[in-house]
Amino acid sequence: MGSLALGLAGLTCPATAQTYSPPFTASVANSGQPGLQGMPLFLANSFSGANFDDRATLRVDRDVETTSGGGKPWWTYKAFWANTTTSFVSPGFEWVVTAELNNRARKSANAQNVAMNGTAWKKPTDNGEETGTTWAGNFNCVDQTGIPNPTTSCIGVELDIGGAVGPDANRQRVLAHAGAGGEAGSHVAYGYMVSTGPGVTIDRAFSTANVGSTFGIGLDLAGGSFSGAAVLLAPGQWVGLDGNAEGTFSRFFGFNPVDSTLTYMTRGGPMLRVTDDGAAYVGRLIETLPHIPASSSAPCVAGERAWDESFEYRCIAPNRWKRAALSDW
Structure with missing residues (x-):
């Protein structure tokens, strides 16, 4: 990383502020200098001009392609690991990894500017065996408190989009988007899937929270073209029609x-x-709209029926009506 144009600033007490000169090298480790000794670390790429460095500001390479075997079952090997622990009375928001992008690029630049992007390339194995399970992004929140009915959230992924004012006629502000690949004929097995193991219950497979919130359309399938059923239920499953926030x-x-x-x-x-x-x-x-025939030869299909205050009508053949008189009793 010594070839990268990097700046390092160690944030200390103003009275003992220190400055450092690029490039940052591994020699800072174990040197007693702030930065890698528990102090905040800041890496800055060149901001503008001819010195702009389009390579990664911070990169960690782990190449095990040429090594043999290794690894323990169910052991997680981390290319980059950030671990923090809050105090019992921590009043702030503890964000372990933060990616913040201040995007000012014009639409005409055709740039894709992403605050955090995870891509995993699933490639063929050396012997033709199927490639192992691959996650581009994996977010877990495991509740180990033992509280049966917690009132504070344990959220695996939260997506927020703010700054929108007024209606979005082009539907460009999207909370979650599942898109197929860019190649024609690409196939994605599931656009959105909720699954669980045997014996585990998810209270709501899909839920819109907050009673009183307003949504334009609950489930919009108008823009889709389906080769199969638009909504698919197994036998014995049903659609509730008058549910409430408790699910009854x-x-x-x-x-x-x-x-x-x-x-x-x-x-x-x-x-x-x-x-x-x-x-x-x-x-x-x-029958609220009986469509009374004007005559016995009025247009009709066999089996059609109608009524008025005096007669009951039945179509016995195409365009052939018969009637029976009604009486009080």
Whole structure:
């Protein structure tokens, strides 16, 4: 790294402030100088002009391609490891790794400016065996407090986008984006997937938190083209229709594998069931738009029905109506 144009500033008490000259080298380690001895460390690339260095400001290379074997099962080997521990009364935000980008590049520059970017290249093995599991980004929050119902969050990933004023007609402010590769015909197995092991329950597979929040559309699939089902449920699963923030509901709709019917269910039981052969079972049938035929030869399809205050009408053949008189009792 001695070839990089780097600046090092050790932040100390103003009375004992010290300055350092680039380049930063490994000789600073164990030298007693602030920086690698627990003091804040700052690395600055050349900011402008002919001396701009387009290489990495800080780079850690770990090349094990030419070495043999090694490694322990389930042991994590870290190319870069930042470890910090808070005190019990720490009042601030402890950010272990912070990437901050002040982007002022014009749109016309066609630059991709990213605060933090993780890319893992999955490449072929030497003997044709499938390449091992690869994560481009992995974020875990493991709750080890033992509290059964915590009131403070344990969040694996949090995405915030701020500064937006007014509606975004172009939908360019995106909290989470799952995109396929840039090659034509690229295939991504899942756009967004929530999974868990046996015996583990996720209370909400997908949830919009904060009661009273306003969303334009809950689930928008209008812009997608699907080769299969737009929404896919397994038999015995259902869609709740009157849920609340606690996740309870009393009306739901789904396919019942017990009797092979599409069922609308309430607390009073099934209100509507439709079988694969078209048979419909309903609690009540109310026709609000009977479409009264003007004559016995009015247009109709066989099986169509209608009514008025005097007659019940039934279409027995294409464009062929019959009627029966109604009476009080």
